[in-house]
Amino acid sequence: MTMTDTALLVMDLQNAMADRVPDGGYVPRLAGAVAAARDAGIPVLHVVVGFRDGHPEKNPRNKTFGALPDGAFTPGDPNAAIHPDVAPRPGEPVITKKRVSAFAGSDLDLVLRSGGIEHLVLTGIATSGVVLSTLRQAADLDFRLTVLADGCADSDEEVHRVLTEKVFPRQAEVLTIDEWTKSLE
Template structure:
């Protein structure tokens, strides 16, 4: 599975703190641990801006109204949740918009490593997961979505995306099903 990578997306303190499912974070940690054990690269994707926010636009509904200092290097809410701290050699990709590809060097890092299969987990299903899946599909990546490794504030939106929309462009599986494939390989 050396051509596969797990993208752990927007698992920052601010986002993880909003997830109501207490079992969510332990599931994602299980997926990350299983990937590491199987030698599948883990890439951490975070949203981040420069001090003073020169890289956000006021017309952007998602990010334009962020308060000063939000998601900058000194913001503790922008840090990756400590249960998922990157290990040495695990890239942290900083994106500037919703998709993991937007304003980042993700595509360069993936192609430099020969990765052509992405496994997606993150917050929110209707945000980073949807946007990254769509762009990855357009870039001809093979995609797997860990349905219960994704979370959204709206459970119905999560359900519709994972059951009806994502299967058009990705394999959609549970964390347990995916981790079993790693031990069988």
């Protein structure tokens, strides 16, 4: 199976989000998926929330981002850094988004299409946030999709279950990290 058209998206694995995941095995599991992708020659793209100093992109009508405190997710915010266990290696793109979807306010589509990527493997925090929004937009953009169910985390376990078991399978293949990494061998 050729993987040259596949990319692993590691989304919102920033310290502020990763530190709130109650499952202590989550980040190590995801680090294993990142290592497997690298070993298989699959590009790893890191997607982060990021704003300019002063938050000129912030809109008070936006319930998610309108209430962010000054300085949050700006270049100087240590909580905006990617968790060190899944940090980018030199040459791995970091895509900065301005809203929930990895495509919103970013150059993700340009980077993917320029790299000949047609298949996205989605992971991230939160299942009901970046993963859901990115999956829906990527499906509308005709990408082939895989979601690594245990590579996603959400503060609501039931929402995570419903999404990964009932909603996502309509538009994506849903696998565990272990199932996916075995398919790369």
